[in-house]
Amino acid sequence: MADLLNTGVSGLLAARTALDTVSNNITNADTPGYSMQTVNLQAAPAENAGNYSIGTGVAITGITRAYNQYLVTAARTQNSALAGATSLNTLLGDTNNLFGGSANLQTALDAFYSGVQTAANDPSSVPVRQALLGQATSLANTFHTLAGQLDTQASQVNQEVAGDVGTINGLAGTIATLNQQIVAAYATGTTPNDLLDQRDQALRQLSSQVGVNVYAEGNSVNVSVGSGTMLVSGTQAYALSTAPNAYDASQTDVFSAQGTDVSGQLTGGDLGGALAFRTTVLAPTQDQLGAAALAFTNVVNAQQAKGMTLTGALGSPLFSVANPTALAASGNTGGAGISASVTDPGALTGQNYVVTEQAGALQVTTMGGTPVTGVTGTGAAGDPLTFNGLSLTLSGTPANGDSFEILPTRSAADTIQVAITNPNDLALAAPVVAQAGASNTGATVGGVSVLDPTNPDLLASATVRFASPTTYTVNGGAAQTLTGSTIQQNGWSLALAGTPVSGDTFTVGSNAAGVTGDNSNALALGNTATQGVLNGGTTSAAAAYAALVAANGDLGQQAETDLTTQTALSQQATQAEQSVSGVNLDQAAANLVMYQQSYQASAQVIQTANTIFNALLNAIQ
C-alpha cells in the first residue's frame, strides 16, 4: 500500500518538475538564444513481486534542451553571410550616393570645356579667361569633394574595423569563460543547458562580426577565424588587435595574437564586409578617380604647353597633381626612401605595386604578388626603375628585404590643383606663326603646328628659302631636301600648300604679335574633352569617370541582390533552427494543461491511497 503513495508522490514530483520546465519555457519564449527544454521521464524500476513485477511510478532522468548541431551551425554561417552582405551593401550604398549626388564630375568637366570654348570665341577678354580659371578651380574642387568623401569612407571603415575587433575580443573572452564553466558543470554530472545556450548565443553574435569556424573539443568549443587564426582554444581566448597597415599608416588592419596581418583572410560578418568593401570597392574607386584626375591634368597640360599666353610666353601647366604615393614599409631596416613619377599615363595598368630589395636588386610585383615584367633600370638617380608608365628613384641604400608600396593614382584626385593664378597665363594662342614671302609664286602656308614645345629654338625666327622645288635652307644653313609637303624644324612643323618654286620664302617665328586674337590653341584645348589618355590612349578622363560610376553601380546592384538573397537564406536557416529549439507558446499551453492534469491525477492517487488506508483503519476499529 505504501507503494501506491510513493507512486503518487513520484507522479506529483514529475508533474511539478514538468510544470516548472514548461513555465521556464514560457517565460523564456522571447529570450534570444534560449532553447526549449523538456523533462525526460522514465518509468521507475519495477518491484519484483514473485511471479510478476509492479511499476513504482515515474522517474525524472534529466532536463534536456532541444538542439540540432547541424541547424545551429547552418544558422550561424548564414548569419555571418548576412552580416557581411549588410555591411558591404550599406557602405557601397554610400559610395553610389556620392557619385549620384550633387558633386557630379561630368557636369564640372562640361562646365570647364564650355569655359574653354567661350574663351576661344573671345581670346583677348580677361574676364572670360578669369571665368575659365574659375571653372578650372571648381573642377579641381569637385575632384577634391569626391576624393574627400572616399577618404571619409576609408576612415569610417577604419572605425568599423576597430569597433568590430573590440566586440570580437569581448565575445572570444566570454566564450572562453563559458567553456570553463561548462566543463566544470559537466564534471559535477549536470548538463548546463543555460550555459550551453549562452555559449551558442555568443557564437552567433561572434558570427555577426566575422565568419568563424567552430569545432567541439570535449565539452569545450574552439573558434578560429580566417585561415586558421585561433580565437578561442578551450578556456584560452587569443585577442585580435588593430594596427596601422605596414605601408599605409592611414589604413587600420587586423592582426592576430601572433602579430600577423590577417586583414586579407577575414571574410563574413560586419568586419569581413567592411574589409571586402575596402579592398574591392574603395581602393579601386580611389585609384580610378585618381586616374581620371591624372588623365585630365595630363591632356590639358600637354595642350597648354603647346600654346602661347597673353604675355607671349609658352604655356605653363594649368593643373598640377602630386606624384604617385610611394610608401616605405614600417619594418624597413635600411634608410632608403623612394620617389615615383608617372612618365606615361597611357601605360598605367590600374595596378598598385610592391617593390622589394632582394639581393642587391629591386623586384617589382603587383599587390597580388605577380612579378611585373618589362622592368628596366636599377632605381639609381641616373637610371630610374621604369615599368608600366612609372619611373621610380631610390634615395639612400635599402637593406635586403626592405619593401615599398607604390600607389600610382591613389592621391591624384585629392591633390589636383589649378597651378596658374593669372588669367593672362592661359595659353589660348598658337606659339608660332608662319608667313609666306610676299613674292612667292609657288607655295603658300598650309598650316604650322607645334611638335615639341620644349625645343629651345621654338620661338626663334626662322626663314625657309627654297633653292629648288625640293631643296631649301633654313636661315641660310645647309641645304635640306623637302619630303612630302612639311618642313620640321625647331620643334614646329610647317605644312606647305602648293608646290614651292625656287625663290619662295617662308618665315616662321613667335606669334607674340597675334596672341590677343589667336584662339587656335584654345580650340585644340577644347578638343581634349574627348581625347583618350588612359589605357594606351584610348580612354578619356570623362570615359574613365563614366566607367568608374558604372562599375560601382554594378557592384552596388550585386550587393543589393546579394543582400536580398542572404536575408532570405538567413531567415530560412534561423527558422529551421528555431523550429527545433524555439518555444511554441501553443505547445507550451497544451503541455501546461497536460502536466496540470497529470499533477491533479497524481494527487488523486494519493487521495486514493489515503482513502483505502482509512478504509482499512475503519475495518479494524
Place this chain on the structure above:
Amino acid sequence: MRISTMSAQQSALNGVLNAESNASTTEAHLASGQKLLNASDDPTAAAQVLGLTQISDANTQYQTNITAGTDRLNAEGDALNQVTTILQSARSLALEASNGTETAQDQQAIATQLQQMLDQLVQVANSRDGQGDALFGGNAVSGAPFVQSGNAVSYAGDAGQRMVAAAPGMQVATGDPGSTVFMDIPAGNGQFAVAANAANAGSLVVGQTSVTDPSAFVAGSYKIQFTDTTGDWTATNAAGATVGTGTLSDTGQGTGSIAFGGMQIQVTGQAAAGDSLQVTSGVPQSVFTTFGNLIATLQGGTPGAASSNVINQQLQGIDNALGQVEDVQAQVGARVDTLQQQNTSEGNLGVLYKGDLSNLQDLDMASAISQLDLQTVALQAAQQAFVKVQGLSLFNYLQP
C-alpha cells in the same frame, strides 16, 4: 514544420518591414521624379547618362559658339558692304576722270573726293567686332591693323584667321585677314599688269590686256620698247632676251594690239621713239595703293596720255579690289549658311539628346504611382497578417 512563436512573430514582422521598405523606395523615386537615384539602380543607364550629358553639354556649347561666330561674320559682312559702296563710288569718279574731257581743276576736285574715300576706307578696314576685336587684323586684334600716313597705308596685322568650333571636328573661319581683303589684290588683269613709262613722249594709252594663250604665258616681267614712230616694237624679258617683235597696225586711229608670249595688249594713240611699256606679273597691289596712285596722278593736274595710262591701270585695280571683296563676301555668306545649317541640326540633336536623357533618368510617374498603390496594399495586408498572427494563442481559450 513546427513554428516557434518567436519566428512566427519575426516572419510576420519581416513581411511588414519589407513592404515598408519597398514602398519607401518607390516614394523616394516619386518625390525626386528620377528613375536613377543611384548608379546601382541601373548601372548601364548611369554610364549612358554621363556620356549623353557630355555630348548634350558640348552640343549646347557649339550652338553658343555658332551664335558668337555668326555675330562676327555678320559684322564682317557689314564692313565688306561698306567697302563695296566706297569702291563703287571711287570707280565712277575714276571713270569720270579718265574720259579725257576733264580739266586739271576737275581732276583736283575728284582727287579731293577720292582722298575722303580713302580715309573712309581705312576707317572701315579698321572696324571692330562686338567684342572690340579688329575685324581685319588677322590675329593682331587689339591695335589698328591699317596705319595711314598721308596717302600711304600699311598693314600691321598678320595673316591669322579666327576659327570657331561649330561641331566636333568642324571649325569655321569667322574672319578674314586684312592682307587677303585689302592688300594682296592681283594687279592688272589678274595675271599681268602693264604700265606705261612715265617719261613716254607719245600719246600711247594702254587699253584692254589679256592672256590669250595660257599655255604660252610665262609669268615674269617684260619690257616693250618702241624704236620709231611707226609703231615697231620689241619685247624683252627680265634677262634682256628678245621674246617678241611687231608693228602696231593702226596707230593713231584707235586700236592696235601688241601680242607676244600668250599675252595681248590693246593700245591707242601714237608711240614716240624710245617710248616703253613695262609688263609685270605676280606683284599684288593693295587697294590703298590704287587710291594713292589715283590721287597722286589727279593732283598732278596734267591730263594726257601719261595720266590716262595711270588712271586706266588704277581703274583695273579698283575692279580687281571689288572682285576680291565680292569673293570674300561670298565666302562669308557661305560660312554663315554653314553655321546656320549646323545650328539647326544641333538644335534638333539637342532635342533628341534631352529626350534620350529623359528616357534614361526620368520616372514614369503613372507606373510608379500604380506601383506605390500596389505596395501600399501589400503593406496593409502584411500589417493585418501580423495582427492576426499576434491574436492567435491557445492561452486565449484557457480561461480559469
